[in-house]
Amino acid sequence: MLEGTRKRRGYRNLEERLLHSRLPLVQRHSEPKKSLQCSGPSMEPTIQNSDIVFAENLSRHFYGIQRGDIVIAKSPSDPKSNICKRVIGLEGDKILTNSPSDFFKSHSYVPTGHVWLEGDNLQNSTDSRYYGPIPYGLIRGRIFFKIWPLSDFGFLRDSPNGHRFSDD
């Protein structure tokens, strides 16, 4: 009986050791929510350079990304980096592909399985107007909450470029 007790105690210790070694891995990679730091001017004024935001990865698994969401995606031109843009159009939407000031408006449709991304800072953003619609599979998560700076703490604003969403 003593031996049985000793074996049980050892097993429990092994599991605790495993738990403590798994925990950082689980927290880093399987957590559905994590905080990230954004850099770059392409999402101003909604997200400034060096802001810290909260991203959740559940929406993309349940295909719940909608128009107007700010998403993080793998860059289509550099798989090692991530981009942070707003979803302007989902598959099948009609998108204005040039500046509204041009005389001839040119439209195009977002292909199936793709999304059209644009930064909020239209003058200073490399987005789908440059590299075209990106496949939905590149989206990593959805940003929904800003935690730094504290002056701007809270849920993120809607797009300042509301006119881009109109399909006519």
Next chain:
Amino acid sequence: MSFMKLKAISALLTVINFINNNKKSGQWWQSRHRTMLRGVLAKTFRLVGYTIQYGCIAHCAFEYVGGVVMCSGPSMEPTIQNSDIVFAENLSRHFYGIQRGDIVIAKSPSDPKSNICKRVIGLEGDKILTNSPSDFFKSHSYVPTGHVWLEGDNLQNSTDSRYYGPIPYGLIRGRIFFKIWPLSDFGFLRDSPNGHRFSDD
């Protein structure tokens, strides 16, 4: 008189003792039920905890190390037949070690819910023949940065980059390197039967 008093006192004591005994046995039953309930709850929570922990490990393993995959469809014949079971590893894509000639699993660019299984014909910057070699005018194009050009081994029956263009590297999920079913074809996977597609001239 004292005998009567003694008798009364002893009767009272017996009654008190009896009541106490009953109370103790009632408590004992309640505490035993509580202990059993606590035991069952504790076991359930432990089971749920273990399931979550092992689920996380399994998820991390499949996401970052590799796993067993069943392929369906005719687009990779004769290398991979319909309903073959293969082994995929996910380390190459994390270390950016995917090379020309590798068979990869990627998320489909036209349907994010499904995966495709094709061979890498060209990496970024490679010159790709975009039409059949039998055409008179060969049309080439270059694979843009961050993209790969995929083609199935069964060129006549494969929807691949010749149809939807180069796909971003970020869509690649893993690399297939070993077939485990059917046992008649057990082993590492063959090279491409379309070697001529790799030539850049």
